Amino acid sequence: MPTASNGDVSLFYDRAGDGPGDEPVVFVPEAGLGGWSWGWQHAALAGPFEVVVWDLRGTGRSDAPPGPYDLETLAADLEAVLADCGARSAHVVGLGLGGAIALEAARDSTRIETLSLVGTGPQGTAFDLEPLFASPDDGTAIRESLETVLSAQFRAEQPDVVDGIVDWRADGDADRAGWEAQAAALEGFDATDWLVEVTQPARVFHGTDDDLVPPDAGRDLARGLPRGEFVPVEGAGHLATIERSRTVNDLLAGFLEEHAALELED
Numbered sequence: 001m002p003t004a005s006n007g008d009v010s011l012f013y014d015r016a017g018d019g020p021g022d023e024p025v026v027f028v029p030e031a032g033l034g035g036w037s038w039g040w041q042h043a044a045l046a047g048p049f050e051v052v053v054w055d056l057r058g059t060g061r062s063d064a065p066p067g068p069y070d071l072e073t074l075a076a077d078l079e080a081v082l083a084d085c086g087a088r089s090a091h092v093v094g095l096g097l098g099g100a101i102a103l104e105a106a107r108d109s110t111r112i113e114t115l116s117l118v119g120t121g122p123q124g125t126a127f128d129l130e131p132l133f134a135s136p137d138d139g140t141a142i143r144e145s146l147e148t149v150l151s152a153q154f155r156a157e158q159p160d161v162v163d164g165i166v167d168w169r170a171d172g173d174a175d176r177a178g179w180e181a182q183a184a185a186l187e188g189f190d191a192t193d194w195l196v197e198v199t200q201p202a203r204v205f206h207g208t209d210d211d212l213v214p215p216d217a218g219r220d221l222a223r224g225l226p227r228g229e230f231v232p233v234e235g236a237g238h239l240a241t242i243e244r245s246r247t248v249n250d251l252l253a254g255f256l257e258e259h260a261a262l263e264l265e266d
Contacts, residue, residue, distance in 0.1 A: 034172025058178030067181020121217030207236030
């Protein structure tokens with residue numbers, strides 16, 4: 001299995017797809033969630049693009065050094081994954097904490113071509129991620145936590161998917177120590193004064209029923225980014241990437257294809 005290293009920390013990642021290997025789409029997960037959480041996007045984009053999914057330190061098959069972690073360290077982990085992949089540049093997609101990591105990385109890294117940020121705000125105070133956590137060895141708690149991030153309609157209409165998510169979370173999510181170490185990176189996070197430095201094309205996707213990060217926080221983030229655009233995902237909660245996967249995938253693919261085409265023209 002491929003791994004990247006940041007100092008003495010080993011970071012597991014997986015890559016797939018037939019696109020140009022020096023410009024992959026790299027997914028950065030939410031606090032505590034394993035790579036399974038990007039499965040819907042991975043399947044849709046692995047073809048026109050090479051895709052890379054990785055586990056944050058503290059999650060899944062990556063090392064879990066003692067926390068707390070900070071955004072600078074997690075952004076350096078992302079840079080290590082990109083370097084190990086040989087990515088000249090990359091299109092980075094982040095959810096929640098993953099979006100904050102992508103923003104932090106975009107300030108300094110020359111590798112980040114575009115940003116797609118889902119359920120992300122410009123300040124740590126906008127995030128209330130505690131309801132999403134559930135111990136991987138407590139299936140009942142995992143199922144109950146999904147009530148906060150997926151609509152009742154989705155859970156009623158897609159019981160097999162919900163069952164699958166419970167199993168995937170039990171197998172690949174972070175334990176309490178890993179989750180707390182990751183979530184600590186949002187303490188003191190406030191990008192409002194430096195968003196002007198993030199000049200990459202950016203789309204901010206946000207479920208209109210997101211209870212963990214208010215949609216207004218997403219709007220504020222998009223307004224603060226010089227090339228930001230807010231894209232509401234109607235009726236979706238925090239995990240809009242799952243609940244409205246077809247909509248998100250179509251919007252994401254269009255955005256990525258547009259900018260990949262522009263790069264080829266240049």
